[in-house]
Amino acid sequence: MIYVDKLRKEFKKTVKDPGLKGSIKSLFRPKSEKIIAVRDISFDVAEGEILGFIGPNGAGKSTVIKMLTGILTPTSGSCTINGKNPTQNRKAYVKEIGVVFGQRTQLWWDLPLRETYGVLKEIYEVPDDRYKKRMAFLNEVLELDDFISSPVRTLSLGQRMRADIAASLLHSPKVLFLDEPTIGLDVVVKDNIRKAIEHINEQEKTTVILTTHDLADIEQLSKRIVMIDKGSKVFDGTIAELKSKYGQIRELYFESDCKNPEQTLAYDKRFSLGGDDLSVETEGNSVKVRFNSSIVPVSDMLSYTLGKINISDISVKDADIEEIIRRLYGQGVE
Amino acid sequence: MMKRRLRTYLPFVNAGIQEVATYRVNWIFFMLGNALACFVSYFIWAAVYGSGGGGAINGFTLPQMIVYIVLMFLTGTIIASDGAYVVGEEIRDGTIAMRLIKPVSYNATFLFQELGNKLPTEIAIAAPMIITVEIIRTVLSGSLQFNALSLLLYILSCVLAYLINFYFNICFGFIAFVIKYLWGANMMKNVVIGFLSGTVIPLSFLPGVMEKVFLLLPFASLNYTPVMIYMGKYGGAELWYYLALQVFWALFFFALSKLLWKVSVKRLTVQGG
DSSP: EEEEEEEEEEEEEOOOOOHHHHHHHHSSEEEEEEEEEEEEEEEEEOOOOOOEEOSSSTSHHHHHHHHHTTOOSSSEEEEETTTTTTSSSSSHHHHEEEETTTTTSOOTTTSHHHHHHHHHHHHHTTTTHHHHHHHHHHHHOOOOOGGSSSBBGEEEEEEEEHHHHHHHTTTTSSEEEEESSTTTTOHHHHHHHHHHHHHHHHHHHOOOEHHHHHHHHHHHHHHHHEEETTTTEEEEHHHHHHHHHHHHHHEEEEEESOHHHHHOOOOHHSSOOOOOGEEEETTTTEEEEEEETTOOHHHHHHHHHHHHHHHEEEEEOOOOOHHHHHHHHEEEEE | OHHHHHHHHHHHHHHHHHHHHHHHHHHHHHHHHHHHHHHHHHHHHHHHHHHHHHSOBBBBBBHHHHHHHHHHHHHHHHHHOOOOHEEEEEEHHSHHHHHHHHHHOOOHHHHHHHHHHHHHHHHHHHHHHHHHHHHHHHHSSSSOOOOOOHHHHHHHHHHHHHHHHHHHHHHHHHHHHHHHHOOHHHHHHHHHHHHHSSSSSGGGGGGGHHHHHHSSSSSTTTTHHHHHHTTOOOOOHHHHHHHHHHHHHHHHHHHHHHHHHHHHGOOOOOOOO
């Protein structure tokens, strides 16, 4: 469905020395430096798959999406989607895809929402009966009825995002690109949008590529993630794989009447743990210990803790994906 | 094929009209501003003719000059195009990306949207202005001067002038691909065109060689040609020559805009997110 091969994008950026002096200098002799936003990234996506695309700010996620949607022309490498090259025949290509950029809107700012759909209907040549059915379906999934007659500029962010997603789906695209579709939304709206995406993916086998900073999006929607950092791909696999590969972190919770559990237990000395491999948080009676289970087995940790102090309640958890990714973003991947 | 295309782009006209309707008050102020500039122009020329003894200057009598000013104002409004500004802004803030993800021609969506923006203006001012011009001409010359053929040719010439202006502005807007922000360049362009298109003074006031060169430039095809046609200053072969020149410039900038688009879209960087 989607084949991306050694995709690369370089930008020229003018650099300026700091301050007024630097500004004047760059006025006469502008210096530019080459920035590699995306470094030879390759991956494939199967039909009907939801791929989560993650990475820290500035990693190059949006640049990849913009190349895949035909907005930017790659410096080198190629991508083939639906058997088409996005930059070679833009008009034919974009007919088969839907795109949502969470930070921009494709809706007509000054017009009632309904009018945008009317314009899109003609642009994508959707026949009347199909259009009616489609609007009914989108309305059911995304609940547009409440605000479909309001001018777009008066919509709330959550409404606008739902409307934008509906606009990208009006022509039943085979591939849907979502660039941060839940940015700035509250928990309930986020959840509705995720459900809608899931529903459409199941019903129509739409292939979805999604970038986000909210890892709950990824956990709920996609089985597979591609992580990029500084323009390069650092991980490609399922969430389970990510957890087993990097997720040796476990969380131990317990409640104890011990006065100063952190000092009494002194995990760092007992197991010689440090740095990213150990963190202890105490709040009243409850204690949360994060530790690397590849260095200290869970059983050792438990028996040591239980033997040392008096404990009323105890549990061990897998670290959540957010924790893993925080560690990955922080130190890069070896 | 043609019909299908029209169906794709007609909604843009419709949307354009509705956009203008949203900002009615802005539109009214804009028109008032233009009318004011027209009056200022009138008083300046009245003073010039007053001190010159009242005869014709370079073939223009004062009544003709008044008609010229009013027609310049009308033509300028009819053929106005925001293209350079809008394209420049879209490139500057990255909204251009949202047009690129739709299966439509970038230039054509602008053209039809702007036609929609302009249609209400055109309808609202054209008829009253033409009637005003005819009343002025009748009163000042003592006999009815209206010529239906001139009006038809004037309309045709205005359509051509608008197409030239539109595609010229689109081309100009694409400069933003290189320099990112167009405000300064736009100001300069407007001043230069004001002079070269005869809006400030009729081109026939200029020294011979200068006039001949300016008449060949695309800018004379913008405001000057339609106005001269309406005033009946061009006749016979001359008339067809200037219309053909307009067609040439319209095609030239249309082709140039296509070419520039092909070259520059590859340089697009999409600023901001």
